[in-house]
Amino acid sequence: MPSALITGATAGIGAAFARRLAADGFSLVLVARDEKRLLARAEELRLRYGVETEVLPADLASEEGLAAVERRLREGVDLLVNNAGFGLRGPFLDVPVADELRMLKVHCEAVLRLTLAALPGMRERDRGAVVNVASVAAFFTRGTYSASKAWVVNFSESAATELDGGRVRVMALCPGFVRTEFHERASMNVSGIPGFLWLSADDVVDEAMRDLARGVRVSVPDLRYKAVVAVGRLLPLNLTSRISRSIGRK
Numbered sequence: 001m002p003s004a005l006i007t008g009a010t011a012g013i014g015a016a017f018a019r020r021l022a023a024d025g026f027s028l029v030l031v032a033r034d035e036k037r038l039l040a041r042a043e044e045l046r047l048r049y050g051v052e053t054e055v056l057p058a059d060l061a062s063e064e065g066l067a068a069v070e071r072r073l074r075e076g077v078d079l080l081v082n083n084a085g086f087g088l089r090g091p092f093l094d095v096p097v098a099d100e101l102r103m104l105k106v107h108c109e110a111v112l113r114l115t116l117a118a119l120p121g122m123r124e125r126d127r128g129a130v131v132n133v134a135s136v137a138a139f140f141t142r143g144t145y146s147a148s149k150a151w152v153v154n155f156s157e158s159a160a161t162e163l164d165g166g167r168v169r170v171m172a173l174c175p176g177f178v179r180t181e182f183h184e185r186a187s188m189n190v191s192g193i194p195g196f197l198w199l200s201a202d203d204v205v206d207e208a209m210r211d212l213a214r215g216v217r218v219s220v221p222d223l224r225y226k227a228v229v230a231v232g233r234l235l236p237l238n239l240t241s242r243i244s245r246s247i248g249r250k
């Protein structure tokens with residue numbers, strides 16, 4: 001039975017990965033901070049899909065949490081999904097620096113360290129994959145959030161290039177707006193975002209898994225967002241910054 005470790009597995013995109021991978025027959029290691037919720041998810045998945053589930057409560061913004069997940073990954077998994085993440089409300093100059101640093105720890109340091117903990121075993125077996133959840137925001141300018149996600153995309157592309165020739169894959173996943181707990185947790189007002197821009201977490205994960213199987217390195221689910229990213233990659237930075245600012249004001 002193949003195994004997968006998913007960070008942020010209790011809600012939103014991570015929970016959708018857990019459902020999809022359980023349906024595909026993966027045994028799962030579920031990581032998040034809320035232990036009670038982890039246990040409930042693990043039980044649900046075990047009952048519904050008959051797969052083995054393990055919970056690993058860990059705060060990826062803490063040294064202790066990171067070290068615990070690294071240890072588990074060194075025991076070996078076939079798929080790592082670095083998904084845990086969060087948003088911060090308001091312009092970055094108004095956000096306390098401690099929150100910005102916590103974001104860098106979860107979005108960048110955790111992704112780096114967990115990828116490095118998982119890859120040696122995968123390379124030895126010449127089998128396995130890492131999916132790093134970034135964002136369409138990586139191609140625009142929105143403070144530390146977009147900067148951290150741009151790092152995730154660049155890091156994943158670099159790692160994938162280094163692994164060229166083998167069967168181990170690294171892919172960055174860049175969703176647009178997805179209906180999850182993300183915006184509410186960050187107290188963001190998303191009432192101005194038109195309905196047609198919202199994606200479902202299950203659709204995002206299905207497209208990500210198709211892209212992973214095809215060897216895609218940067219997966220952008222949905223045609224609408226492929227167009228948005230193409231524009232973001234082509235336009236000069238000062239123009240994408242202005243677009244980002246005008247969306248941010250809404």
Ligand SMILES: NC(=O)c1ccc[n+]([C@@H]2O[C@H](COP(=O)([O-])OP(=O)(O)OC[C@H]3O[C@@H](n4cnc5c(N)ncnc54)[C@H](OP(=O)(O)O)[C@@H]3O)[C@@H](O)[C@H]2O)c1
Binds near residue numbers: 008014059061086180
């Ligand atoms: N929703 C969107 O529109 C969207 C768009 C693009 C990219 N993304 C990215 O997708 C990823 C998942 O977001 P989501 O929308 O699914 O968010 P979500 O519904 O709020 O779920 C976040 C998950 O991450 C866990 N988590 C948060 N902080 C953590 C920490 N310090 N340590 C360990 N686990 C932590 C949460 O559980 P606990 O609170 O129990 O720890 C929860 O399981 C994030 O990386 C986000 O940046 C989201």
